[in-house]
Amino acid sequence: MPDSPALLVIGECVADVVRLPGAPDRIHPGGSPANVAYGLARLGRHTTLITQLGPDLHGRLIANHLASAGVRVLTDGSGAPTPVATVDLDDAGSAAYTFEITWTLGSVEVPVERPRHVHTGSVATVLEPGADTVLGLVRPLRTHATVSYDPNVRPALMGDHDRAVRRAESWVALSDVVKASDEDLRWLYPDEEPGEAAGRWLRSGPAIVLLTRGPRGAQAFLPGGTVSIGAPPVAVADTVGAGDAFMSGTLHALASRGLLGAGGRAGLRSLDPAVAAEVLRHAVASAAVTVARAGALPPDEEELAEALTSTPGPER
Numbered sequence: 001m002p003d004s005p006a007l008l009v010i011g012e013c014v015a016d017v018v019r020l021p022g023a024p025d026r027i028h029p030g031g032s033p034a035n036v037a038y039g040l041a042r043l044g045r046h047t048t049l050i051t052q053l054g055p056d057l058h059g060r061l062i063a064n065h066l067a068s069a070g071v072r073v074l075t076d077g078s079g080a081p082t083p084v085a086t087v088d089l090d091d092a093g094s095a096a097y098t099f100e101i102t103w104t105l106g107s108v109e110v111p112v113e114r115p116r117h118v119h120t121g122s123v124a125t126v127l128e129p130g131a132d133t134v135l136g137l138v139r140p141l142r143t144h145a146t147v148s149y150d151p152n153v154r155p156a157l158m159g160d161h162d163r164a165v166r167r168a169e170s171w172v173a174l175s176d177v178v179k180a181s182d183e184d185l186r187w188l189y190p191d192e193e194p195g196e197a198a199g200r201w202l203r204s205g206p207a208i209v210l211l212t213r214g215p216r217g218a219q220a221f222l223p224g225g226t227v228s229i230g231a232p233p234v235a236v237a238d239t240v241g242a243g244d245a246f247m248s249g250t251l252h253a254l255a256s257r258g259l260l261g262a263g264g265r266a267g268l269r270s271l272d273p274a275v276a277a278e279v280l281r282h283a284v285a286s287a288a289v290t291v292a293r294a295g296a297l298p299p300d301e302e303e304l305a306e307a308l309t310s311t312p313g314p315e316r
Contacts, residue, residue: 007251007260008115008145009037010050010134011124012103013066014083015058016240016296021091027058028240029065030085030296032122032152035241039248039286039298041069045255048072048115050108050137052130054082076106083123089238099157105130110137114144116261119251121150123157125171126164138174144262148177150247153184164188172201172209176268177254179210179247195219195226207269208276210283212246214239217312218284220276227273229280230312234288241296242287248298249286253279277314285311 011033018026029038037049049071053059059082066073083101090096103123118141124134138147149171158164165188172178178201185194192200198211202221209221217230254260257275259268285307289299299307 006111006113006115007040007045007047007255008050008111008118008141009033009040009047010118010120010137011122012083012101013051013053013059013062014085014101015062016085016087018087018089018238018240018294020089026294027061028294028296029062030241031062031083032150032244033120033124034062034066035244035296035298036119036150036248036251037071038066038069038296039245040251041066041071042298042300043248043252043304044301045252048074048111050074050105050110052076052078052080052103052105055079056082058082058084072111074108074111076108078104078106080104087240095239097154097156099154101127101157103127103130105133107133108137110141115141116144117146117148117251117255118142119148119150119247121171122152123154125149125151126158126167131167142174146176146260146262146265146268147174148179148247148251149175150179150243151184151188152243153187155187158187169201169204173205175205176207176265177210177250178206178208179212179243179250181212181243182214185211207265208271210246210250210280212243212287218246218280220280222271222273222276223269225273227276227280227314229277229284229314231284232288232307232310232312234292236291238294239291240294241298242291244296245290245298246283246287249283249304250279252286253282281308281311281313
């Protein structure tokens with residue numbers, strides 16, 4: 001993809017230790033931002049990840065995994081141990097997480113070639129002291145890059161609830177594209193319907209807010225209205241990395257339409273609902289491929305094209 005814009009992802013890598021009832025543990029490379037970077041590279045996008053990776057077995061596993069897709073990895077060189085998440089799966093494949101994680105990201109030089117888009121979220125935007133480093137990296141890049149954000153709420157790591165809400169809302173206001181699950185928004189706003197919260201987020205600054213609803217598909221909230229897409233039927237292996245595959249599918253679709261970067265911002269802010277529906281279709285199809293197999297393994301271009309043939313159009 002020779003004309004692919006440079007995309008930058010900032011955030012954590014995590015080794016996912018996956019446990020199924022009656023089965024041996026499996027270790028998968030993970031971490032929400034790392035999964036997004038991997039998914040973008042699998043789709044042919046030139047992607048750089050700024051992160052921390054320890055000089056340990058888990059760190060080497062993740063580094064090799066990212067390199068296999070072509071992700072360029074930049075670290076702060078701190079040697080901090082690679083974080084670990086234990087993922088307990090129930091018989092339906094739904095995941096519950098426990099964490100051994102620190103996020104102490106220090107100074108990292110941003111690549112010489114200016115990125116057209118920056119994505120961040122998850123633990124990297126809430127866990128101190130690294131969260132402040134991430135904010136300091138992203139803010140100046142916004143003059144020439146669009147920004148996307150996914151809170152990817154992990155309640156055990158969010159700290160004080162009110163503070164977590166304020167931090168999430170500050171990132172929403174800074175971003176052009178925001179994605180959240182209905183579970184994220186229920187945790188952040190337990191007294192508000194997820195759709196109402198997504199609409200309120202839209203009014204605070206982003207061009208588009210995407211709400212994922214698991215097997216019920218997804219919605220795009222735009223200034224001119226809402227677009228909904230159903231999810232294709234799929235046999236679920238597990239849900240690990242589904243939201244991250246949705247995000248990488250979204251950014252891939254937007255990049256394909258010239259809607260990323262400062263030059264694409266005006267088009268993004270006047271997005272036609274039909275185009276938003278196609279972006280949602282790509283995102284939902286990407287997630288569907290991922291949940292059909294174990295671990296956070298998003299599709300490549302050929303697999304995504306095949307999945308789109310069974311992904312429904314917008315709901316009427």
